[in-house]
Amino acid sequence: MRLCRYQTGDARPQVGFFHDDRLVPLRAAAARFGLTARDDDSLLDCLPGGESFTATREIFAALERDGDAGRELALPTATVQLLVPVPHPPKLLLLAGNYAKHIEERGGKAEERERTFPYVFMKPPSTTLQHPGGPVVIPACSPDFLDWELELGVVIGRRCRGVSEAEALQYVAGYTVVNDISDRQYRPNPGRTKRERDGFFDWQHGKWHDTSCPLGPCVLSSDACPDPQTLKMQLKLNGQVEQDASTAEMVFPVAAVIEFISRFVTLEPGDIISTGTPAGVGSSKNKYLKPGDLLEATIERIGTLTSPVIAEAK
Template identity: 40%
Template sequence: MRFVSYRRDGELYHGRLAGDQLESGVIELGPGDLLSVLEGEGLAAAGQRPGPERSAAELTLTAPLLRPPKLLAVAANYADHIKEGGGTPMNPARATPRLFLKPSTAITGPYDPITLPKISTRNDWEVELAVVIGERCRDVPVDRALDVVAGYLTANDVSARSIEPGFERDEEHAHPFFDWLLGKWPDGFAPLGPYLVTADEVPDPQDLELVLEVDGTVRQQGSTKDMIFGVAELIAFASSVMTLEPGDVIETGTPDGTGVAIGVFLRPGEVMTARVGNLGEQRTPIES
């Protein structure tokens, strides 16, 4: 099943698609986004409930989850992406996933424009598979980790590759790690959706194609099979550090093909298109 959150008549609602695409219409299930379903009855039960049918023309899609309990992301999880940045791929037997958090204010809808931040002139794309947690859990073993997944999303971990505050900083106060982290946080830098696709429709999350285009030019094309740490390993590790909750989102890293590797960055007027497997396509216009 495919679930969506959307605005209709100025109010926020959630529902499930009547078919495979938005054009088939939406069975409206209630007010608010999908977090209430994940924290309550769950997607399977919600998929059986009746509701009024709405046409696509009535709706404006938002991100399926606007304020998840946590938006986690993973850095350096594809070997070729590490290599294109001049680094050495890690050995997963002797390393742990590099987790970081993005603020919920970074979340935006699958077709919403992004306004480039004043703090940077070097803004980049990163298409990613995102995982949505369906149950509260801690210390989940790898062999059970996929059981706690409610579904999957197309995601784009948009990143500012420079921080330009408008004045010269003292060298000791221009730390590369914190600049890198700040570059993940601007408003709109986490497009999610269009659909939350239930886990049963994704039999193998390690066999999904990832593609990102800018104005029709393919910039990234890879596969989730090339992750250093797979979805199950990421969930197991994250749950060893913190309690995972229904509605938590984990962005799982990006393949090679980022703009920073070739010195090409997003410009106003361009449009990013991102897709992951059969999870639906995003179209993100860039504004100054």
């Protein structure tokens, strides 16, 4: 089951069952079968861990049995505005260096997971999250080194602290596609006096530009994906494949990441963890985003997150 948030015109946002080129409105489907659905756009509550999950799954099963109803109620996705599936995550956590080949293409050395730990950083969700189909805006303050990073996003469905790797996936609501847009050479105040930690903060500030975290187009329910380490990943820039990998290549798999973070941070429903990017980023090829580009970030069984690239208005 894949769920999305969407909007038609000025109508209030709704939840729908996502099928790539079409979607079926949740409330319309519920009414068709005499079932009850939420009267809001809280997609998270419709996923595992949410209070409406059982009812939503029942509606989905009815649609699966009645193909005619699904076709009659469907809306082409091209006619609606897809929205960020979880618009206000309490925390937006991301991993750096979780694929060995990506570490190596950036000039580093990958260590075995037993000898290291995941690098985790944050983005401000209210300004970095961008809707499916919404533009990645190249910032006027640093226009020349914007890069892409296709990543598997994990949506937390139940509050947890101190969970083991063996039990960690029980707390996942679902999976989505993230594009961790990164400014590889952001240098605040180029005429500055150099300090010891400048490089670290340059890297961190380069992750925080507005629209630097497109997310979507939907969430794949975790009960439909018992093993998130088997998903093929591919990112295209203007139709050309730049990243082609699998989530099996992660140094720290999803369950290990949740175990690590939950040791010292309480994870809450709606938190999003983006699990790092595989090899094939632009900086390894001296190729960066420019206005007019089109990014297509695809993860098997979830869908394709499309992002046009524009320059910041002056």
